[in-house]
Amino acid sequence: MRAKAEELLTSTQAELDWIERAQAAKKPQRRTRRGAKRGDTKKRVLDFITSASQPISPSQVRDGLNATGEPIGSSSIYNTFKRLNDSGEIERVEEGLYRIAAQNGHRAEEIEETESLSVATAPHVGQT
Numbered sequence: 001m002r003a004k005a006e007e008l009l010t011s012t013q014a015e016l017d018w019i020e021r022a023q024a025a026k027k028p029q030r031r032t033r034r035g036a037k038r039g040d041t042k043k044r045v046l047d048f049i050t051s052a053s054q055p056i057s058p059s060q061v062r063d064g065l066n067a068t069g070e071p072i073g074s075s076s077i078y079n080t081f082k083r084l085n086d087s088g089e090i091e092r093v094e095e096g097l098y099r100i101a102a103q104n105g106h107r108a109e110e111i112e113e114t115e116s117l118s119v120a121t122a123p124h125v126g127q128t
Contacts, residue, residue, distance in 0.1 A: 044065055045061055045077065045080045046084070046090075049099065050100050052099070054099075057096045058074075058078055058096075058098075059074075081098065088101055
C-alpha cells in the first residue's frame with residue numbers, strides 16, 4: 001500500500017510540475033522600454049534637426065539616430081515629426097524636408113538674416 005501511495009504522489013508531483021510550466025508559458029511577457037524616458041524621442045529628434053546644417057528628412061533623422069544610439073522605429077520618427085510640425089517647433093521647407101521653425105519667437109530665416117546683418121554692422125577691432 002505504501003508503494004502505491006508513493007507512486008501516486010510521484011505521479012501527482014509530475015502533473016503539478018507540468019501544470020506550472022504550462023501556466024508560466026501562458027503569462028504574457030511585459031514589454032520594457034529599454035531605458036528610454038518619456039519624451040526622449042522628441043528630444044533626440046529635435047537635437048538632430050538642430051545640428052543639421054540644412055533641411056533634413058525624417059528618414060535621414062531615423063538613420064542618423066539609429067547609427068548613433070538606441071534604435072528608433074520609422075513610425076516613431078514620423079509620428080514625432082508630425083507632432084513637432086503641428087506644434088510649430090519644426091517647419092516643412094519643401095516636400096519631405098524639415099528644419100527648426102523658431103527660436104525665441106523668431107523664424108529660422110529671420111535668425112539667419114539677423115546674424116548676417118550683425119556680422120556686417122559689427123564694429124571692427126580697434127574701432128570705438
